Amino acid sequence: QSVLTQPPSVSGAPGQRVTISCSGSSSNIGAGFDVQWYQQLPGTAPKLVMFGTVNRPSGVPDRFSGSKSGASASLAITGLQADDEADYYCQSYDRSLSGSVVFGGGTKLTVL
Amino acid sequence: EVQLVESGGGLVHPGGSLRLSCAASGFTFSSHWMHWVRQAAGKGLVWVSRMKSDGSSATYADSVRGRFSISRDDAKNTVDLQMDSLGVEDTAVYYCARGGSWAARGYYYMDVWGKGTTVTVSS
Numbered sequence: 168q169s170v171l172t173q174p175p176s177v178s179g180a181p182g183q184r185v186t187i188s189c190s191g192s193s194s195n196i197g198a199g200f201d202v203q204w205y206q207q208l209p210g211t212a213p214k215l216v217m218f219g220t221v222n223r224p225s226g227v228p229d230r231f232s233g234s235k236s237g238a239s240a241s242l243a244i245t246g247l248q249a250d251d252e253a254d255y256y257c258q259s260y261d262r263s264l265s266g267s268v269v270f271g272g273g274t275k276l277t278v279l
Numbered sequence: 280e281v282q283l284v285e286s287g288g289g290l291v292h293p294g295g296s297l298r299l300s301c302a303a304s305g306f307t308f309s310s311h312w313m314h315w316v317r318q319a320a321g322k323g324l325v326w327v328s329r330m331k332s333d334g335s336s337a338t339y340a341d342s343v344r345g346r347f348s349i350s351r352d353d354a355k356n357t358v359d360l361q362m363d364s365l366g367v368e369d370t371a372v373y374y375c376a377r378g379g380s381w382a383a384r385g386y387y388y389m390d391v392w393g394k395g396t397t398v399t400v401s402s
Contacts, residue, residue: 201388212393212394215388265338267338268326270325
């Protein structure tokens with residue numbers, strides 16, 4: 168049971184827009200802590216695609232955007248491409264847990 | 280090129296020990312928090328441990344506290360994870376990751392990841 172809740176899967180056709188949600192609580196996202204998103208292509212290490220909730224690392228296309236409202240966050244991907252197919256994980260900080268770095272359970276994005 | 284390379288994984292019996300190492304290159308190692316994150320086969324990411332850039336603070340997930348120990352050597356640009364009293368539940372790919380630089384949040388987000396090293400605990 169992950170501290171942050173994500174849908175197990177989402178899908179979309181090439182060119183479409185998809186969003187992946189990440190639901191937290193008043194001790195993490197709702198407390199104002201930033202959200203990060205990581206993309207994990209099959210058989211590879213995770214890659215940071217969003218940090219500080221809305222910031223894209225250099226090299227990540229602007230088709231990726233992040234947002235937050237209350238205790239939830241979202242990653243939106245527009246102009247879906249085949250190579251966007253991957254697992255996506257949200258991540259934040261939880262002040263009620265020792266160590267405090269928490270991940271969502273991951274969402275499998277399928278490009279139809 | 281910024282790079283993290285993990286080593287030390289392998290097969291170990293329950294109750295045994297293993298020491299993982301992560302070699303960093305291409306950046307000022309001493310300026311960054313360093314983390315270990317693990318992923319069991321077919322499962323999600325789970326944060327394990329972190330060490331502050333100056334080595335003054337180490338933090339652990341509840342599941343490994345008292346069994347795992349993180350350390351760093353800024354002269355060698357390495358961060359190690361000593362794992363003792365291993366159980367089957369510790370079987371996973373272990374990733375070394377660099378704490379990011381943005382807004383002093385390196386203690387809770389990671390901007391560069393290694394490719395991982397596999398730890399298998401089995402009798």
